[in-house]
Amino acid sequence: MGWRSxxxxxxxxxxxxxxxxxxxxxxxxxxxxxxxxxxxxxVCVAHCxxxxxxxxxxxxxxxxFALDEIYLRAAQGVSEGATEFHIVGGLHPDLPxxxxxxxxxxxKQRFPRFI
Numbered sequence: 001m002g003w004r005s006x007x008x009x010x011x012x013x014x015x016x017x018x019x020x021x022x023x024x025x026x027x028x029x030x031x032x033x034x035x036x037x038x039x040x041x042x043v044c045v046a047h048c049x050x051x052x053x054x055x056x057x058x059x060x061x062x063x064x065f066a067l068d069e070i071y072l073r074a075a076q077g078v079s080e081g082a083t084e085f086h087i088v089g090g091l092h093p094d095l096p097x098x099x100x101x102x103x104x105x106x107x108k109q110r111f112p113r114f115i
Contacts, residue, residue, distance in 0.1 A: 010056070033083050036073070036077025037087075038073060038089075038107075039087075042054060043057050043062050057094070067106055075111075108112070
C-alpha cells in the first residue's frame with residue numbers, strides 16, 4: 001500500500017521518458033509514491049556545510065512547529081493524496097525527546113495506515 005504506478009501518459013514528457021528509460025534498463029516496473037514532507041523544525045546545531053536548511057535558534061527564518069500545526073499539515077497532505085509521511089528536520093538543541101515521541105504518536109493516532 002502507498003505506492004502508485006504511473007505510465008507515460010500520466011506524467012510530464014520528461015518524467016515519462018525517464019520512466020521508459022528506467023524500465024528498459026532494469027526490465028522491471030517503475031513505481032512512485034506521494035509523500036508529505038514534515039519538517040518539525042529547521043533549528044539545527046549541526047551546521048553541516050552542505051545544508052542550506054538549518055538555522056541557529058535566533059536566526060531569521062528559524063522555526064519550530066507546534067504539534068497541532070504538524071498534524072494539520074499532515075491532514076492536508078492526506079487530503080491531497082499523500083501515501084506516506086517523510087519526516088526530516090534539524091537537530092534542535094531545546095526540543096525534548098518527548099516532542100518527537102508525541103509527534104509520531106499523534107500521527108499514528110490520526111493516520112494509522114501511515115505509520
